[in-house]
Amino acid sequence: MRSIGPALTWEFRRQYQWGFFPIFSWNTFLLFWIWLIPYKISGGAENSPRHIEMVTGWYAFYLYAALFSCGAVLLSGFVDKRKRMTFSVRHYALPVRTSVLIAWQMVCATIFMFMSVLAMAGFFRLVTGLSFPVLVPALFCSAVLVWTTAGLWFLVGSQVLTLLFFAVVPLLLIWGFGGIFFRETWQSEMGTFGKAPLPVLFLLFLISLLAAYLIGVVGAARDRRGDAFSLMPIREWFLERFGTLRVRQKRFSSPVAAQFWFEWRQKGLIMPIIAVAVHAGIIVFILVGVMVGDAFDTVLGFSFFQWFVWFHAGLLFGMRDTYSGKWEHGAFTATRPLNNRDLSFAILKAGGASIAVTFAVCVLALLPWVVMGSLEHLPGKHAAHPYLLAFGYLCGALLLSWTLMALGACITLTGRKSVLVIPLTVLSAFVVGMMTLTAFGVLSAGTRKTLFEAFEIIIALGCFLGVLAAFRAAYRKQLIGKGLVLLPAGLWLILVVCAAALYVRPPVPLESIPVSLFLLFVGLTALPVAPLALAPLALSWNRHR
Amino acid sequence: MQIRISPQDGVPIYLQIINQVNYLVASRRLLPGEQLPPVRKLAETLVVNPNTVARAYRELETAGVLTTRRGAGVFVSEAGRPPLPQRERKRILSERIDILLSEARQMGVELEEIVELLRQREKAIDKSNMGRRSEP
Amino acid sequence: MRENVVEVQGLTRRFGAKTALDNVSLGVRPGIVFGLVGENGAGKTTFIKHLLGLLRAKTGSVRVFGLDPVRDPVGVLGRIGYLSEERDLPDWMRIHELLNYTQAFFPKWDEAYARELLETFALDSRQKIKTLSRGQRAQTGLLVALAHRPDLLLLDEPSSGLDPVVRRDILGAIIRTVADEGRTVFFSSHLLEEVERVTDDVGMIHAGRLVLNAPLDQIKASHHRLTLRFRTSQAAPPRLPGILFCEGAGLEWTVLCDGALDVLRAAAEKQGARIVEEGKPTLEEIFVARVKQTVSVRKEA
Numbered sequence: 001m002r003s004i005g006p007a008l009t010w011e012f013r014r015q016y017q018w019g020f021f022p023i024f025s026w027n028t029f030l031l032f033w034i035w036l037i038p039y040k041i042s043g044g045a046e047n048s049p050r051h052i053e054m055v056t057g058w059y060a061f062y063l064y065a066a067l068f069s070c071g072a073v074l075l076s077g078f079v080d081k082r083k084r085m086t087f088s089v090r091h092y093a094l095p096v097r098t099s100v101l102i103a104w105q106m107v108c109a110t111i112f113m114f115m116s117v118l119a120m121a122g123f124f125r126l127v128t129g130l131s132f133p134v135l136v137p138a139l140f141c142s143a144v145l146v147w148t149t150a151g152l153w154f155l156v157g158s159q160v161l162t163l164l165f166f167a168v169v170p171l172l173l174i175w176g177f178g179g180i181f182f183r184e185t186w187q188s189e190m191g192t193f194g195k196a197p198l199p200v201l202f203l204l205f206l207i208s209l210l211a212a213y214l215i216g217v218v219g220a221a222r223d224r225r226g227d228a229f230s231l232m233p234i235r236e237w238f239l240e241r242f243g244t245l246r247v248r249q250k251r252f253s254s255p256v257a258a259q260f261w262f263e264w265r266q267k268g269l270i271m272p273i274i275a276v277a278v279h280a281g282i283i284v285f286i287l288v289g290v291m292v293g294d295a296f297d298t299v300l301g302f303s304f305f306q307w308f309v310w311f312h313a314g315l316l317f318g319m320r321d322t323y324s325g326k327w328e329h330g331a332f333t334a335t336r337p338l339n340n341r342d343l344s345f346a347i348l349k350a351g352g353a354s355i356a357v358t359f360a361v362c363v364l365a366l367l368p369w370v371v372m373g374s375l376e377h378l379p380g381k382h383a384a385h386p387y388l389l390a391f392g393y394l395c396g397a398l399l400l401s402w403t404l405m406a407l408g409a410c411i412t413l414t415g416r417k418s419v420l421v422i423p424l425t426v427l428s429a430f431v432v433g434m435m436t437l438t439a440f441g442v443l444s445a446g447t448r449k450t451l452f453e454a455f456e457i458i459i460a461l462g463c464f465l466g467v468l469a470a471f472r473a474a475y476r477k478q479l480i481g482k483g484l485v486l487l488p489a490g491l492w493l494i495l496v497v498c499a500a501a502l503y504v505r506p507p508v509p510l511e512s513i514p515v516s517l518f519l520l521f522v523g524l525t526a527l528p529v530a531p532l533a534l535a536p537l538a539l540s541w542n543r544h545r
Numbered sequence: 546m547q548i549r550i551s552p553q554d555g556v557p558i559y560l561q562i563i564n565q566v567n568y569l570v571a572s573r574r575l576l577p578g579e580q581l582p583p584v585r586k587l588a589e590t591l592v593v594n595p596n597t598v599a600r601a602y603r604e605l606e607t608a609g610v611l612t613t614r615r616g617a618g619v620f621v622s623e624a625g626r627p628p629l630p631q632r633e634r635k636r637i638l639s640e641r642i643d644i645l646l647s648e649a650r651q652m653g654v655e656l657e658e659i660v661e662l663l664r665q666r667e668k669a670i671d672k673s674n675m676g677r678r679s680e681p
Numbered sequence: 682m683r684e685n686v687v688e689v690q691g692l693t694r695r696f697g698a699k700t701a702l703d704n705v706s707l708g709v710r711p712g713i714v715f716g717l718v719g720e721n722g723a724g725k726t727t728f729i730k731h732l733l734g735l736l737r738a739k740t741g742s743v744r745v746f747g748l749d750p751v752r753d754p755v756g757v758l759g760r761i762g763y764l765s766e767e768r769d770l771p772d773w774m775r776i777h778e779l780l781n782y783t784q785a786f787f788p789k790w791d792e793a794y795a796r797e798l799l800e801t802f803a804l805d806s807r808q809k810i811k812t813l814s815r816g817q818r819a820q821t822g823l824l825v826a827l828a829h830r831p832d833l834l835l836l837d838e839p840s841s842g843l844d845p846v847v848r849r850d851i852l853g854a855i856i857r858t859v860a861d862e863g864r865t866v867f868f869s870s871h872l873l874e875e876v877e878r879v880t881d882d883v884g885m886i887h888a889g890r891l892v893l894n895a896p897l898d899q900i901k902a903s904h905h906r907l908t909l910r911f912r913t914s915q916a917a918p919p920r921l922p923g924i925l926f927c928e929g930a931g932l933e934w935t936v937l938c939d940g941a942l943d944v945l946r947a948a949a950e951k952q953g954a955r956i957v958e959e960g961k962p963t964l965e966e967i968f969v970a971r972v973k974q975t976v977s978v979r980k981e982a
Contacts, residue, residue, distance in 0.1 A: 258785030555961030
């Protein structure tokens, strides 16, 4: 390698190559699929152009957010031993100027965004025939990514400020994008924007790039000197003025309680804090006068659709060595005198407590709206009991969040990256394959229907048999006792009965649901109880290698 | 009680302890009836395994140099019993003499010269001892 | 005679192509200090991980306190005080939180003793573990391992990277543990001077194989270092039976052998050499000789 840029790029690629592409596919293609299904089902661009436009707008937003988040996380530098998003000492000690390091980073970021947007637009065009603007989004996203990198560099010394930055920037993005995308004429708007003179756009882009570069270099240079801007002086002043720290603590009643405290303290408050922050942000927006009408929808949406985030939270809960980011079991927790069942259950309990607290926060946030009677305007308002429906939704959301969190935790509990990477890659490949085949007309509607039905039945059977096998294995290995086999079985039966009741007498009139979908649903109801066996198995597989 | 242990010496540690205790007793730096530190304390001070110290104490007790008083600790045996059996004394000195002789041989010094040197050194030590004994 | 605290039979472990442990069998008697010696990467940490149940014994058997650490983690880990090589402690905790947390797991926790150790090590219980220096981290880890008076103190390279003051603390802890009736210490190290001071039994591991396993006194008594002076200058190291290591040039050669002194003497005389110096090698010399011997044997084979 002749020079620094290629050397660093090579190192970056080698470090991330096995993790990056699966994560990238997961985030982008899954979202693409969520967008594509209604588009294709509604027969393409001829049908309901207004609907298509709205959905496409949402898709564009999610896409850029996903690309942005991928890029920001991966290109903010190599995580160093102290677990900050900055270069490690090893890089700082190289005979390289800070300005060169930052320049390399930002050039990589720009190239990355350009190529990603190009690839996605091209794929989009290939599949749907819609021509998606390329240049403007690419410039915009690169600029955003570069500015984010600069901001991170400037605030690298303080974890609090970095988190705040990460919280504020997406909100700003939503605000900005909302102005462009969530209006009726977004495509023409984008067209107009794209029709601005090219030199002007490029000039704006370069100027902002330069400004971000300077900020980034200043921030990185300070960090390299060990002089990063941080809030420590304020914290210390605060502590000095307002007394010593509490040293007394209550005793733990049992080892399991102590381990629960450990897991809770480490990770339990992340989601509740995010919930509080989101709701606070919404309140701020309302006060400022932006998106008042949409506020209720947003609150509702966040409360009921947070299950997606819980999967990722679950992945975090299951990681046994959070600080080093390694998947192998850290020695500290592995050498606790706890058996595998107690240890894994402490983790699940902490996750469950986290879910409970977060949902409590969301329900509290919803109370003002309920009092104001907004619940009457929910979809399905002709249902006899809107509050009961809302309660049903809440239970469903809770169950879904628990299942996804616990399954995510089980995945990372195994301590093997392949357990996450292989299914994701297979799923992405399957999804992309299906989409391509459908788009190119290889699959007729009838074949697709049969294929989906078969797929649903396979998954249902797979879930049911898999869970059964897991319980049997866990019982055999003496990880769980009889009580922990009978209890989940009973719970599952209750869930099945509820599902059957809902199928026979739905509270809201639905179109007829095919039997295969119902079977899939029944199979999936085995999943909420599965972690009771899967978690001890996964932990045992990880702890005793 | 000043004892120095050097693990690199080649001599097993318990033997070093034994030798040094014997030396201290023989040179009256440990008086009869004086208490020695307990096994644990000495092990911590010297930073050696307590089992090693225990072994040294055991062998010294067998040799009659030390006595254990139940509940009180380890003490130097009362005067009247010889501090060191003749056999032991000769063995320790033989080792030192072997080293001296082999070095002398290397340097090419004859036996008569060594004997003369021994007499000279004894006179010199006696002189300095006299000086010390006159002090209270 | 009580049963062995640790009993390992025929333990073999491979990681891909690399053999980390090769048919290792050893037993640790109760109430002694056992030192596992070996160079970096010899298999010491792998061995210790088997004792903790962090690695399953795929070939062979591992028993601690007569129990299988994989099947009965509570029974085994509840009686072990472990200090890992990386001093794996949760960074976000404060020391007093760590003590309170650890106390919940061990019924034999001695609060007074813990406080005494805190004072001896001069640690501030309000400090966050993240802000501790390396030596203080080791001290904290040691404190947490000692305070519940474990039946087996298991230390993985306890002195690595530490200053002499902290090293003394650690050795002191080892000594005090064994001085208390019935408690055992097992530690791995490549600092042989320390091993020489405190161990009763020594096990030497090289490239996964246990090349030596005997009481320290026995090892030191059976190994000899001889300096041979030949009548004629030797171009190559002399070939004599039973030597582990040979070094020197020309007329004088120093050899290290294990036992068989008379055979060696006779053979040396046959080759026209006489013994000018005879001494006891240090543990470090014995170790280096043994390691190099196995290397050279393999080269010839």
